[in-house]
Amino acid sequence: MIAWVVLVALAAPELTISHRRVDTADGVALALYRYRVGAQPNDSCPILLVPDLGFTRSAFDFEGKGLARALAETGRTVYVVELRGQGKSGPADSLEKLGTIDFPRVLEVIGAPHLDVVVQGWAGSIVLAANADDPRLRKVVALNTPLLAEVPSALAERFLLEGGHFSELGSSPEGRTVFDELFALWAELDPHTRSAFLANGTRDLSRPIANELLAWMRTGDLPLPERSLVTRLSSWKKPTLLLLGLADGFAPPEQCAVWRERAPGPIQLRTFSRVETGDDFAHLSILLGRRAPTMVYPRIIGFLEDR
Amino acid sequence: MKAAIAFTLVLTSCANLRVVPLPAEAERHRPKTSDGWEISLVRYRPTGAPTGRPVLLCHGISANERNMDLDDEHSMARWFASRGREAWTMSVRATGDSDRPDPEKGRTLPIRFDHYWQHDLPTAIEHVKRVSGADAIDYAGHSMGGMIAYAYLSQGGNGLHAVATLGSPTRLDWGTGLESLLRTLGPKVVTEEMMFPSRLGASVSAPMQTWFDDGPFQRFFYNPESTKPETWQRLVVYGTADTAGGVAKQLLEVIDTGRFASFDGRIDFRADMARIHVPVIVVAAKLDRVAPTPAVKDGFRALGGPKKWLLITRANGASGEYGHMDLVIGERAPAEVFRPVLDFFNQHEPPRI
Numbered sequence: 001m002i003a004w005v006v007l008v009a010l011a012a013p014e015l016t017i018s019h020r021r022v023d024t025a026d027g028v029a030l031a032l033y034r035y036r037v038g039a040q041p042n043d044s045c046p047i048l049l050v051p052d053l054g055f056t057r058s059a060f061d062f063e064g065k066g067l068a069r070a071l072a073e074t075g076r077t078v079y080v081v082e083l084r085g086q087g088k089s090g091p092a093d094s095l096e097k098l099g100t101i102d103f104p105r106v107l108e109v110i111g112a113p114h115l116d117v118v119v120q121g122w123a124g125s126i127v128l129a130a131n132a133d134d135p136r137l138r139k140v141v142a143l144n145t146p147l148l149a150e151v152p153s154a155l156a157e158r159f160l161l162e163g164g165h166f167s168e169l170g171s172s173p174e175g176r177t178v179f180d181e182l183f184a185l186w187a188e189l190d191p192h193t194r195s196a197f198l199a200n201g202t203r204d205l206s207r208p209i210a211n212e213l214l215a216w217m218r219t220g221d222l223p224l225p226e227r228s229l230v231t232r233l234s235s236w237k238k239p240t241l242l243l244l245g246l247a248d249g250f251a252p253p254e255q256c257a258v259w260r261e262r263a264p265g266p267i268q269l270r271t272f273s274r275v276e277t278g279d280d281f282a283h284l285s286i287l288l289g290r291r292a293p294t295m296v297y298p299r300i301i302g303f304l305e306d307r
Numbered sequence: 308m309k310a311a312i313a314f315t316l317v318l319t320s321c322a323n324l325r326v327v328p329l330p331a332e333a334e335r336h337r338p339k340t341s342d343g344w345e346i347s348l349v350r351y352r353p354t355g356a357p358t359g360r361p362v363l364l365c366h367g368i369s370a371n372e373r374n375m376d377l378d379d380e381h382s383m384a385r386w387f388a389s390r391g392r393e394a395w396t397m398s399v400r401a402t403g404d405s406d407r408p409d410p411e412k413g414r415t416l417p418i419r420f421d422h423y424w425q426h427d428l429p430t431a432i433e434h435v436k437r438v439s440g441a442d443a444i445d446y447a448g449h450s451m452g453g454m455i456a457y458a459y460l461s462q463g464g465n466g467l468h469a470v471a472t473l474g475s476p477t478r479l480d481w482g483t484g485l486e487s488l489l490r491t492l493g494p495k496v497v498t499e500e501m502m503f504p505s506r507l508g509a510s511v512s513a514p515m516q517t518w519f520d521d522g523p524f525q526r527f528f529y530n531p532e533s534t535k536p537e538t539w540q541r542l543v544v545y546g547t548a549d550t551a552g553g554v555a556k557q558l559l560e561v562i563d564t565g566r567f568a569s570f571d572g573r574i575d576f577r578a579d580m581a582r583i584h585v586p587v588i589v590v591a592a593k594l595d596r597v598a599p600t601p602a603v604k605d606g607f608r609a610l611g612g613p614k615k616w617l618l619i620t621r622a623n624g625a626s627g628e629y630g631h632m633d634l635v636i637g638e639r640a641p642a643e644v645f646r647p648v649l650d651f652f653n654q655h656e657p658p659r660i
Contacts, residue, residue, distance in 0.1 A: 153618065154622065155621075155623070185628070244481070246594065252600060258601070258608070269481060271481040271483050273485075274526050277484070280594060
């Protein structure tokens, strides 16, 4: 039995992760990571993952586990990008540039004729809205991606008013409570994952980004070139799976679900609740919670595999 | 030994199984609808000088008036009365102490959601107005009780001055696994001509309600962080009502089609809610798994206004997270739900001095 397990392990295709720097036209360095399993992965339609504001690549690959690896194991080439202001990328001074400069540049560097995209939260709304007409985008999975923005709560407002400093949340019980309320409410999350992600998987928002995000929430829309974010997403036509965690306190489901009826394209909606999936899934636990690999990942894989 | 433990458990669980009677000051009224059903109303006169209009309170599906008036400590009705508002609870037909179906007396099945907004609510409103002398009254509806108000007002109903809906959905198609189950099983199990025996299920399950910390009832209906299991158990014992098959079928249609509509499909309540200009405060619970926040927000967006959105969550200052039933029986609901509702009512009409 042991020999069999060893043989299977040795025979399993190896995962390789590579990193490259991508420079944008305005001189910002972005971090792009590639996940491949085996010698001949399917490069014809890779999958690009985009974490939310304040999150990093760790949202999709944390301590050897996560959606990036799960998708790569299906034989697809997977990319995770850190847009400006995220992870190891350069600083951000404008939300719009995430969608109008960074994301198109990453698509150019990847060079695939078609690709699928998995996005989360506010960053997801921006990149999808700014690139809604890009013919290279095939299918989209959107995790708690708001259409009609509002200030989610008094606590979220205070967090942004104070600058969106994730690094300060881990240093006190009050800070950890704020993190839990906004990102891990009632989450089925390993305590180590919670604290280690807060310490290593987040990055402080810059003051301009925190201010702009708050202004977006307060006004309900984000100006983008020619057409606003709401206008652009309201004409969305690509096949999309919209996954909603009820417990998301940062990008609440009630701001996202309305996308299904506003957009003319086929948007499948799947809402998770503790009744059936054992977790209401908050912003973090929908990706790294104990139940994400069995309840969330298969939905994403199934949707992206369905040709 | 095992038998002794089981016996002790049952005894402990049964301690809450008695019905807490209404207090002496509760006045019972039974107005009759135009189609022949007596509707049970309970009136609480205001403590001290009246501070505003009477408030009518209506429960949700499979429930009765005791949802809004469980006992001394868990009673939206008595809380409003103690703040100077004449408070009334109502039971829609075939629930609580309202008339049951009786074909010999012309009270036949099916009962549909449309009966509630076309007959029961208007009858209750007129009765409260007549008895109190008010020209219009305030209203709070929990879950389906809020949907009844939405339907009534969207079709031009009058007599309501300001409204609160608590956990009231206007869409139920959110892609949950439960919907798939209801879509599949519902049409096979539910017929229009039946009364679904929810009370029997409640009676059978009542002794077990306090046995589990994180059982299916906690997950679906309430949050032990906000409601004591013993409080929930009392609600199960005497706050549950049989469910009319016709009502269940109409709500299954809401799940199936995404439309909040009349039984014949001709009236689109959600579309018509844009015509509602009575002030409405829409209250949602962050961890409501019966009427999830997108379902409640859908109704808020449909309203013509003026309107206010209130999300109960720790992130907005609540002391715990709320589920569906916590909005009316939660231990801190008086401060965290009833108070903002009363403030909203008062804001739309300054208290009488």
